[in-house]
Amino acid sequence: MHILMISDVYFPRINGVSTSIDSFRSEMRAQGHRVTLICPEYPEARNLARAADHTDDPDIIRIPSRSVILDPEDRMMRYGEILRLIPTLQSQSIDLVHIHTPFVAHYAGLKLARALGTPVVESYHTFFEEYLYNYVKWLPKSWLKFMARRFSKSQCNSVDALIVPSSPMRDILHAYGVRTTMHILPTGLDLDQFRTAPITDFRSGLGIRTDQPLLLYVGRVALEKNIDFLIDMFPAVRKQHPEAVLVIAGEGPAEGHLRRRVRALDLDNAIRFVGYMRRDGTLQDAYRAADLFVFASRTETQGLVLLEALALGTPVAALGAMGTRDVLDTAGGCLIPPDHPSEFANAVNSVLQTPDRLVQMAREAMHYADSWSAEQKTAQLIDHYVDLVTEKQQSSC
Template identity: 50%
Template sequence: MISDVYFPRVNGVSTSIASFREALSRLGHTVTLICPTYPVGQVAEPGVIRIPSRGVPGDPEDRWMHHRHVLALQPELADEGFDLIHVHTPFVAHYAGVAMGRRLGIPVIATYHTLFEEYLHHYVRWLPSGMLRWAARRLSVRQCRQVDALVAPSRAMDATLRRYGVNGHIEVISTGIGLDSFCAEPRHDFRQMHLLPTEVPLLLFVGRAAREKNIGFLIEMLPAVLERHPETLLLIAGEGPAQAELRQQARRHGVEASVHFMGYLGRDGQLQSAYRAADLFVFASRTETQGLVLLEAMALGTPVVSTAVMGTLDILIDGEGCLVANENTDDFATKVNRLIDDREHRTELSIRARTHAAKWHEDLKAAELAALYRRTCDSRLTSMVDADAKGD
């Protein structure tokens, strides 16, 4: 596997890679990951090769790997006898992965994790958004045609790539969740540790504090909840470039005291405790290719109120651990208020949530991915045999 991002950079791609690596290893496969070095927070892991990297202008969280350093690994990788390369991001990792695949004579698979057309205009503001969307789509089509097979984390992403003009093989395989490890019993009381009142309703959002996550909508919705339940708190677990802007928005709406920015919470138990402490998990992102945090919340029995857009459509079924809301502050707040009022309904959704999340056990998803690996390798071998036969 090769990726432009991995822990300590916390996002869905890092989580997906870690999940699949662990589950594939349990199934008997050997997985090596190539990813960037980070200046702080980096932890040595077996099977992870860190590539020297530099900062990305305007984006302090991410890193650029040095392309030549990746390609310099070729002799070492050739000796290991790898069967396949799996690319997870479309930057240095994509081009280096494709080049390495050609040099080693092995197939290359890519996962299309991120809907970049919905992200770029937030960061490249000096160019028209229409131009950026067009460029993102053209680049995506070109890159998708350079690999042997594609993984889409949801049916919505599959449909999006088809709409772009990608006509190669696409397999829909969502990221699983490690139910055994992730759902272990909590080691501390989250409310007590963070000095949160015992009885007040807690609404939780987990994810990057970035514009594309639509956290601003949750802040806009909050006054309608506070009108009925004035002690309610909205916890935002995550950091990112929009955090200062979100704080200002909370002040403008007069809800600053009711919005708590918790920063990143470690997956060593802190995050799990946050999910368990929350009465509801709230989510309104428009750009998710899957929405892993929804599964995490449901796996821990936290009922969800969320819009259902893009990849979250594959996860959310109204009544199965969640209430699906429109991106309308009145409708969303009404459903939040309904569940705060009705403890019995919350309990019922909590039970259904755990059952629903179990369908995404990471071992099941890793088995699907391993099957795709085998078919791709077999197809490459068949093509080579056919080419030799024609040559004779």
């Protein structure tokens, strides 16, 4: 098949959408399919080396873009530039359009699908109802929720099928009034590539001894990730484990706020911000070095970083909220503590005090992660594509 994907975000912009696109696209190509991706150009990427990793592919079409006032990390593609691609795309025998984001990409994707005569599917990656208020705090939260629900309902009902990463997200969209067929399909992991990355010495690079308890968070450093919760619970962990360290790996707009919070708690030496970590072995070794991966987001539609930790044998302690619930399995190396900092800390302390339990959870984690392979998830997505294309062909006869 030849699939046309379109998204308002992609690398070098780092988030779950970029990672999901990259995972599915890489595996589709490995399975013999062609995937063309339309995404923004990032002319002022801060890390040009990181951007270069994704600029040499002839099937990635970068669209001139402009900045977004409320979100300096993102870019807005120029709609007219996308439509100029129609004659070229019409000559390429595209079978299906897959939209990944609800902004310019959504409306341009619908237009492209009509011009190409193909079915159109959309992935619902972001729980906007809970996300928007972190960026538009001057508007009432109730009004933002209302608008997010109307916006999502309208867009989701305008496509032929939806891909949702978890059952809670599907249930929420049903409650909005979405009637489009939905398929639950989380992003998978390339387990072989992820597990065989070169090993570096993460702990020694940060001056953390092997006998010091190490907690790890990996992800975007943004308000909706609820990293404040992890910082607030950490003093209770340090009370029982005075040499424990919490490492926060990632970058994002909340870093300054979180650093000030850490300083106010006098935890500068115990909570380390290490920035973005490349997937060339550095990130993988961070997971391997940790005793426990901790996660407190309440707005995840999936939580891919949880699976990454489990795949490398690192047990997870996470709030059982939204899409995270579908990932967490207490028989698969996971703890699901209560949604309160002190009780979360109690659960963390309990497992840190029992090394044998940590070893058992690590074994369970790796076994459980095997069922989330990118190969399996991509094959399921291709099956959905084939069904849509077949239905489209039959309806046009």
